[in-house]
Amino acid sequence: xxxxLTELQALDLWRRAxxxxxxxxxxxxxxxxMALLLTVYLTPPPHTVRGMAExxxxxxxxxxxxxxxxGELDLVRRKQDESDRRSVLIxxxxxxxxxxxxxxxxxxxxxRSIAEPERVGSRL
Amino acid sequence: xxxxLTELQALDLWRRAxxxxxxxxxxxxxxxxMALLLTVYLTPPPHTVRGMAExxxxxxxxxxxxxxxxGELDLVRRKQDESDRRSVLIxxxxxxxxxxxxxxxxxxxxxRSIAEPERVGSRL
DNA sequence: GCTAAAAATTCCGATACCGAAACAAATTTT
DNA sequence: AAAATTTGTTTCGGTATCGGAATTTTTAGC
Numbered sequence: 001x002x003x004x005l006t007e008l009q010a011l012d013l014w015r016r017a018x019x020x021x022x023x024x025x026x027x028x029x030x031x032x033x034m035a036l037l038l039t040v041y042l043t044p045p046p047h048t049v050r051g052m053a054e055x056x057x058x059x060x061x062x063x064x065x066x067x068x069x070x071g072e073l074d075l076v077r078r079k080q081d082e083s084d085r086r087s088v089l090i091x092x093x094x095x096x097x098x099x100x101x102x103x104x105x106x107x108x109x110x111x112r113s114i115a116e117p118e119r120v121g122s123r124l
Numbered sequence: 125x126x127x128x129l130t131e132l133q134a135l136d137l138w139r140r141a142x143x144x145x146x147x148x149x150x151x152x153x154x155x156x157x158m159a160l161l162l163t164v165y166l167t168p169p170p171h172t173v174r175g176m177a178e179x180x181x182x183x184x185x186x187x188x189x190x191x192x193x194x195g196e197l198d199l200v201r202r203k204q205d206e207s208d209r210r211s212v213l214i215x216x217x218x219x220x221x222x223x224x225x226x227x228x229x230x231x232x233x234x235x236r237s238i239a240e241p242e243r244v245g246s247r248l
Numbered sequence: 249g250c251t252a253a254a255a256a257t258t259c260c261g262a263t264a265c266c267g268a269a270a271c272a273a274a275t276t277t278t
Numbered sequence: 279a280a281a282a283t284t285t286g287t288t289t290c291g292g293t294a295t296c297g298g299a300a301t302t303t304t305t306a307g308c
Contacts (some may be wrong), residue, residue: 001238002235002236003127003129003133003137003235003236003238004235004236005127005231005232005235005297006232007225007229007231007232008228009127009165010228010231010232011162011165011224011227011228011231012166013127013231014158014162014168014227014231015159015162015167015242017138018155018158018159018162019159019162019163019179019180021155021159022155022156022159022180022181022182023180023181027197028154028155028156029155030152030154030295031142031145031146031152031153032146032152032295034138034142035139035142035143035145035146038135038138038139038142038143039139039143041135042135042136043139045175047144047244048255048256049255049256049257050255050256056143056146056147057147058146058257059296059297059298060255060256060257061256061257061258061296061297061298062295062296062297063256064256064257064258064308065294065295065296069169069295083136084254084255084304084305085255085303085304085305086254086255086256086303086304086305087254087255087256087304088255088256088257100132100135102136103135104131104132104134104135105131107129107131107134107135107137107138108129108131108134109215111126111127111129111134112126112127112128112229113126114125114126114127120222123227132276139293154264154265172285172286172287173283173285173286173287174284177263183266183267183268183269184265184285184286184287185266185267185268185286185287186265186267186287187286188286188287189265189266193264193265208274208275208282208284208285209274209275209285210273210274210275210285210286211274211284211285211286212285212286212287249308250307250308251306251307251308252305252306252308253304253305253306254296254303254304254305254306255302255303255304255305256301256302256303256304257300257301257302257303258299258300258301258302259298259299259300259301260297260298260299260300261296261297262295262296262297263294263295263296263297263299264293264294264295264296265292265293265294265295265302266291266292266293266294267291267292268289268290268291268301269288269289269290270287270288270289270290271286271287271288271289272285272286272287272288273284273285273286273287274283274284274285274286274295275282275283275284275285276282276283276284277280277281277282277283278279278280278281278282
């Protein structure tokens with residue numbers, strides 16, 4: 001079941017969630033890092049560096065750097081693929097699950113607090 | 125009318141929109157920059173540096189830097205407040221409106237493409 | 249077994265961002 | 279009008295990220 005949104009609702013949802021996210025002192029991830037993290041948790045494995053680079057249309061070194069960062073935050077983990085030891089499999093962690101769960105709640109809360117159209121401050 | 129979302133729908137929406145955003149070559153803004161931009165366009169003016177710093181719970185220099193960046197991208201504009209010339213008013217631009225409009229469309233499209241719960245790759 | 253290809257990382261110089269403190273300009277207070 | 283306050287910017291040293299070329303390790307082809 002698709003999520004139906006007007007453009008204004010969509011932007012207001014995004015604003016509220018972004019502002020909440022900026023306010024809390026949680027580690028602020030770049031867009032790439034966030035896209036990578038979400039893809040690892042929400043799409044079927046296996047996830048490799050090469051695969052993520054193609055999915056996000058980004059260079060492999062960019063993925064490596066994002067993994068370094070996400071890894072040191074313990075939000076994902078690298079694991080050698082034993083069947084092809086050139087490849088690295090990107091795996092989930094408990095901390096990553098918790099982080100995304102909280103982030104999901106934050107978006108849901110942002111959605112709930114969206115007002116009637118006439119209460120939104122302004123149009124584009 | 126609030127936007128009702130399950131946590132999984134929320135995260136999947138976020139993922140799809142983020143991935144689309146990362147893919148396109150649009151200027152990638154930091155979370156702070158995006159939160160600032162959205163606040164300027166979606167909440168009632170006037171918007172000042174101090175006000176934005178309080179709203180986002182961020183230092184004033186951080187706002188100044190974000191404004192430098194958004195300004196050179198021509199997504200917002202600074203204007204001296206004539207009634208109190210210490211203050212700077214943050215104003216919208218045509219390019220900013222276009223940018224956010226496109227971004228809103230991107231989120232709406234992401235929402236439309238969300239599948240049935242059983243088609244989503246995995247749970248947390 | 250040797251060469252070529254593939255996967256990921258490391259290196260490089262350049263740019264962007266951070267928080268905190270110091271600063272400049274305008275306004276308010278006394 | 280002098281001092282104190284408010285507003286916003288600049289500076290500082292330090293860290294993170296960027297794209298892309300070069301490198302390392304492993305596998306595949308012949």
